[in-house]
Amino acid sequence: xxxDANGALVDDSFPxxxxxxxxxxxxxxxxxxxxxxxxxxxxxxxxVRIMPYVEDAPPIMLDGEATAAPAIGGGVCGIGPKYVxxxxxxxxxxxxxxxxxxxxxxxxxxxxxxxxDPNKTGCPxxxxxxxxxxxxxxxxxxxxxxxxxxxxxxxxxxxxTFSTAPFPHALQREVVGPVGNYSTxxxxxxxxxxxxxxxxxxxxxxxxxxxxxxxxxVPSFSTCLGARSYSLEVxxxxxxxxxxxxxxxxxxxxxxxxxxxxEEFFTPRSVAPPSLVAEERRGQLPPHMRPRANLPPEGLPAxxxxxxxxxxxxxxxxxxxxxxxxCG
Numbered sequence: 001x002x003x004d005a006n007g008a009l010v011d012d013s014f015p016x017x018x019x020x021x022x023x024x025x026x027x028x029x030x031x032x033x034x035x036x037x038x039x040x041x042x043x044x045x046x047x048v049r050i051m052p053y054v055e056d057a058p059p060i061m062l063d064g065e066a067t068a069a070p071a072i073g074g075g076v077c078g079i080g081p082k083y084v085x086x087x088x089x090x091x092x093x094x095x096x097x098x099x100x101x102x103x104x105x106x107x108x109x110x111x112x113x114x115x116x117d118p119n120k121t122g123c124p125x126x127x128x129x130x131x132x133x134x135x136x137x138x139x140x141x142x143x144x145x146x147x148x149x150x151x152x153x154x155x156x157x158x159x160x161t162f163s164t165a166p167f168p169h170a171l172q173r174e175v176v177g178p179v180g181n182y183s184t185x186x187x188x189x190x191x192x193x194x195x196x197x198x199x200x201x202x203x204x205x206x207x208x209x210x211x212x213x214x215x216x217x218v219p220s221f222s223t224c225l226g227a228r229s230y231s232l233e234v235x236x237x238x239x240x241x242x243x244x245x246x247x248x249x250x251x252x253x254x255x256x257x258x259x260x261x262x263e264e265f266f267t268p269r270s271v272a273p274p275s276l277v278a279e280e281r282r283g284q285l286p287p288h289m290r291p292r293a294n295l296p297p298e299g300l301p302a303x304x305x306x307x308x309x310x311x312x313x314x315x316x317x318x319x320x321x322x323x324x325x326x327c328g
Contacts, residue, residue, distance in 0.1 A: 012216045015182040018162040018226060023047045053256040054219035056112045060249045083231065084247040085109075091135070091147045091241060100144035104134040105236060105244050112251040113209060113230075115217060124210050129154075129232060129248060131205040135198075146198045150237035154188040154207055156250070158217075159229045166224040185233075186212040193236075207234060209250070219254045 027043040062083055088104040110129045135146040160182040188209060196203050209232060211217050221228055232248040 011214060012218065013158045013184050014160060015162075015180070017180065018160060018182070021047060022050050049216075051115075051118075051254055052219065054221065054254050056114070056253045056255065057220065057251050059109045060251070062249070082247070083249050084245070087244050087246060089238075089241070089244060091144075091238070093240060099138050100142065100147075101135055101137040103147060103238065103244070104136070105131065105246065106134075107131045107234065107246050107248050109249055110209065110232075112253040113211070113217075115211070115219065115252060115254045117257070126208050126210045127250075129207040129209055129234065131207060131234065131236075131246075133203040133205070133236075135201045137201075146201055146203070147241065148239040149193045149196050149203075150239055151190055152193050152205065152207060152237070153190045153235045154209060155233040155235075156186045156188055156209070156212060157231045157233060158184045158186070159227075159231065161227045161229075163225055186215060188212060217252050220251045 023045050025043070025045050028041040029038050030041055031037065032039050060083075062085070085108070086104070086106040088102055090099045091101050091103050092099055108130050110127045113125055113127045116123075116125050133146075133149075137144055161179065162182075163179045193205065196205065217230075218228060220230060230250040230252055232246075232250050234246045234248060235243050236245075237243045
């Protein structure tokens with residue numbers, strides 16, 4: 001659980017064994033007159049939320065086994081493929097009636113779900129999932145019309161992977177160290193689609209997807225020790241028949257605001273101590289909190305590291321660009 005912009009706790013869908021927290025720790029310190037030792041007069045800690053800018057990533061590369069569901073079996077240990085973007089089934093009037101035809105349902109990867117700045121008001125984050133339906137008659141002369149659709153339900157599945165050792169390469173068979181997996185599922189919406197028009201033997205749906213309420217999503221990422229990915233489960237109901245479920249990959253991004261500009265986005269940030277204070281006031285702070293006197297000249301672009309046996313100066317940290325370094 002993490003605080004939102006108003007300080008209320010929200011669900012971030014991370015397990016307890018994988019958590020990164022940020023906080024501001026403020027203390028008021030004075031030196032005791034008797035022995036000149038620092039004394040903490042007051043302290044306070046407030047957790048803060050940090051959301052990195054992550055631009056849209058290219059579509060996920062899927063092989064043939066991940067795009068179509070096998071008729072029987074398939075997958076690993078009977079679980080089935082990770083993504084199913086195409087599925088088909090027989091259509092009948094009832095269980096013991098002859099087959100009227102075959103229904104093929106297919107989907108395309110949607111555009112990334114772009115998160116909005118929580119401090120700004122505006123339209124909620126939304127992306128659209130295009131779905132196509134094709135009905136093929138059992139015989140060309142059959143008068144059977146396309147089946148009647150009933151409902152469509154969308155669910156968001158959140159996957160978190162973590163490890164104490166770097167993840168193995170995709171071609172490496174043995175896993176070095178334990179790898180943990182944590183998943184949660186949130187129902188997004190259920191809509192009636194009984195009035196969906198068919199153009200001949202084809203129909204098209206455009207399903208909106210927005211973040212679930214009360215859940216804080218983070219951009220999709222993949223590092224050596226942890227990863228976060230998302231997928232959509234779309235279940236389409238068919239009258240007098242079982243439903244059809246698709247598993248669609250979804251990427252979540254948090255692009256930098258357009259007004260920031262490219263140059264400002266890549267400008268390094270300066271992390272430096274406060275300006276120098278009067279010499280008589282320096283004794284009120286402990287040594288590790290006192291301003292450093294050996295700061296580099298203004299505008300110095302080079303990195304300045306602490307000399308041996310003494311205090312250093314400014315360390316300039318470049319802004320992240322949304323690409324995590326590998327574990328070479």
